[in-house]
Amino acid sequence: MPEPSEGLILTLNSGSSSVKFALYRMGTAEELVVLGKLDRIGLADGQFRAERGHEVLADQSLALPNHEAALTVLLRWLHDQQSGPAVTAVGHRVVQGGPQHTRPQRITPAILDDLRRLIPLAPNHLPSEIAGIEAVARAFPQLPQVACFDTAFHRAMPDLARRLAVPRHLYDEGVQRYGFHGLSYQYIVEELRRAAGAEAASGRLVIAHLGNGASLAAVRGGRPIDTTMGLTPLGGLVMGTRCGDLDPAVVLYLLREKGMSADAVDELLNKRSGLLGVSEISPDMKDLLDREAFDPRAGEAVGLFCNQARKFIAAMAAAAGGLDTLVFTAGIGEHSPPIRARLCEGLAFLGIRVDSARNAANAPVISPDGAPVTVRVMKTNEEQMIARQTFAVVGG
Numbered sequence: 463m464p465e466p467s468e469g470l471i472l473t474l475n476s477g478s479s480s481v482k483f484a485l486y487r488m489g490t491a492e493e494l495v496v497l498g499k500l501d502r503i504g505l506a507d508g509q510f511r512a513e514r515g516h517e518v519l520a521d522q523s524l525a526l527p528n529h530e531a532a533l534t535v536l537l538r539w540l541h542d543q544q545s546g547p548a549v550t551a552v553g554h555r556v557v558q559g560g561p562q563h564t565r566p567q568r569i570t571p572a573i574l575d576d577l578r579r580l581i582p583l584a585p586n587h588l589p590s591e592i593a594g595i596e597a598v599a600r601a602f603p604q605l606p607q608v609a610c611f612d613t614a615f616h617r618a619m620p621d622l623a624r625r626l627a628v629p630r631h632l633y634d635e636g637v638q639r640y641g642f643h644g645l646s647y648q649y650i651v652e653e654l655r656r657a658a659g660a661e662a663a664s665g666r667l668v669i670a671h672l673g674n675g676a677s678l679a680a681v682r683g684g685r686p687i688d689t690t691m692g693l694t695p696l697g698g699l700v701m702g703t704r705c706g707d708l709d710p711a712v713v714l715y716l717l718r719e720k721g722m723s724a725d726a727v728d729e730l731l732n733k734r735s736g737l738l739g740v741s742e743i744s745p746d747m748k749d750l751l752d753r754e755a756f757d758p759r760a761g762e763a764v765g766l767f768c769n770q771a772r773k774f775i776a777a778m779a780a781a782a783g784g785l786d787t788l789v790f791t792a793g794i795g796e797h798s799p800p801i802r803a804r805l806c807e808g809l810a811f812l813g814i815r816v817d818s819a820r821n822a823a824n825a826p827v828i829s830p831d832g833a834p835v836t837v838r839v840m841k842t843n844e845e846q847m848i849a850r851q852t853f854a855v856v857g858g
Contacts, residue, residue, distance in 0.1 A: 469550025470495065472540070473848040474533075476554070476594030477587075479503045481532055485540065485549070486849035494846070496540070500532040510535060519543070529590070530597035537602060551606040552598050553852030555645060555844065556591050557695065558584035559611030561636055566614070566851040569595055569607040577609070583636065584694060586732060608852040615644030616679075616686050623688045623781070641689035643671045643792075647679050649847040650789055650840055655684075657826070658787075662836070665786035668778040670771065671842065672801070673792035674702035674745060678771070680778040688781035690774050696732060699770050702745030705735035706770065737763045747794050747801065768804040775809060785812050785835050791842040799824065806837065 475482040480503060485496040496519065498512035508526030512519040520539065526532040540549060554569070560580045567573055574595065581588045598607055616624075616639075624639045626632075647669055655663035667681040676699045680687040690698030690707075700706040708731075716722045716730070738745040741763035743753060754761040779785040789795075790802050799821045806816045813834030821828040829837035 469548060471849040471852050472537075472549045472552045473845045473852070474552060474554050474594050474598075475844070475848075476529065476590045479505075481529065481536070481594060482845075483536060484845035484849070486846065486853075488849055488853040492846060492849065496543075497845070498536075500526060500536060502526065503529060503532050508532065510539075512539070528597070529593040530600055533594065533597045534601045537598070549605065551608060551852050551856040553608045553610050553848040554591060554595055555612060555848055556609045557587035557612045557642060558640065559609070559613045559617075560640075561617075561638070563609070563611050564614050564617040566608055566610045566855050568855055569599075569609050573609060583640075585728075587695075606856050608855045610645060610848045610851045612642050612644045613640040615648045616641030616689055619686045619688060623686075626692065637693060639689070639692045640694075641677070641679065641686070642691045642695045643675070643677050643679070645844040645847045645851075646671050646791065646842040647681070647686070649842055649844065650791055651681060651684055652847075653840060654787070654789065654838075657840075658836075658838075662787060666779070666782040666784045667787050667789065668775055668782065668785055669789045669791065670775065670795050670805070671792045672699075672771070672790065672795035672798075675704070676701045676771075676792070676794070678774045678778050680782040682782045688778060690778075699774055700740075700767050701736045702747075703733050703736045703738045705731045705739070737767060740766055747798060751798070751800060764801075764804075768801065771805050772808060775805065775814075776812065779812055785814070787836045787838060788814060789838045789840050791840050796839055796841055797824070802828065802837075802839070 471486045471488050473484045473486065481500040483498055484494060487493040487495055496512050496514055501509040503526045506525050507523050509523055511521045556577065558580050560576065560583065574592065577588060577592055595607055598605060626638055628637055650669050651663055664683050668678060669681060670678045675695060677689060677691045678699065679689040692698065696704050698706050713727055716727050736745060737747065737750060741750055741759045743757065743760055744750060750760040750764050754764050775788065794801055803816055803821055806814050814837060815830055815833045816828050816837060817830045824839055827836060827838055829835060
């Protein structure tokens with residue numbers, strides 16, 4: 463097997479019925495070689511698509527009965543495509559690392575046992591991620607695998623930011639604020655250092671990761687200070703299908719008065735709430751923006767999202783002790799000038815101002831020259847962050 467410095471890093475982001483993947487050549491430079499997705503796993507008409515830039519390398523329908531079959535298809539396809547170095551290691555996005563996993567780690571049987579014990583903290587994510595790890599191990603047992611934890615970035619938050627107001631023994635058992643999208647936040651901090659210098663990256667930052675899943679984080683001195691998501695990715699800002707923060711008594715009401723089971727409440731709050739639940743139309747922000755002029759339900763969903771996000775920006779600025787840079791990232795943050803403009807309205811007291819022409823053009827900096835707060839639009843890349851972490855762990 464080639465040395466890590468000679469090989470390729472495969473990144474995997476496993477969902478319940480899909481696997482997003484990327485292949486990076488790492489070393490003195492970082493080169494994206496392939497990007498793609500295995501979809502409809504468990505069904506007879508699975509989909510496999512791979513691209514290099516704008517070139518489609520594979521686009522086929524085939525049976526993908528389980529994650530092992532899907533990943534075997536992928537790894538064999540990659541082997542057939544490569545005339546140079548082989549895949550050296552596989553990096554997995556692992557949503558929940560619990561209290562103990564604070565950095566990326568090579569996956570061992572002990573790590574897998576830990577992840578299985580953590581399933582109650584991330585029942586909608588960890589089972590499929592574990593299935594992906596096990597599938598690679600069975601198909602290619604000699605291939606090193608690395609767990610890149612989405613919670614690891616936030617483990618350096620102050621203790622008070624991690625605590626929930628529950629009895630102390632529950633905190634000691636792991637009921638605490640973990641925060642998520644950590645791979646994205648770490649990537650943005652590193653890229654900000656490259657784009658704007660160490661002083662900007664070490665300043666007081668609020669990073670808004672706004673996509674179908676959405677959260678915000680306060681960062682100061684390059685370290686996390688606070689974040690909006692909590693024990694699970696369900697908390698914080700309203701999202702595409704997730705409710706975000708709500709009075710805990712709502713759950714009690716659904717259980718007692720509506721006679722719902724815990725699983726039914728889970729499904730309601732994770733998959734049928736958020737923008738979809740409020741609008742009764744779509745979880746997609748673009749769809750709602752297109753319809754808000756003539757459908758008040760769409761307008762209410764957009765307004766709720768903007769109102770909550772605006773409050774969270776101010777709260778994160780308070781946690782950071784002020785604000786030097788506001789960064790918008792992820793699908794909505796990177797591609798929706800109307801939402802960015804609405805979020806910044808009313809925040810002039812924080813020094814936030816937006817130049818309408820720059821914002822409409824999705825410029826890297828959308829604040830006016832000389833504004834007290836620099837407002838940036840930055841593309842995140844969790845796959846590249848996974849590749850970096852994996853490369854470092856296996857000896858790059």
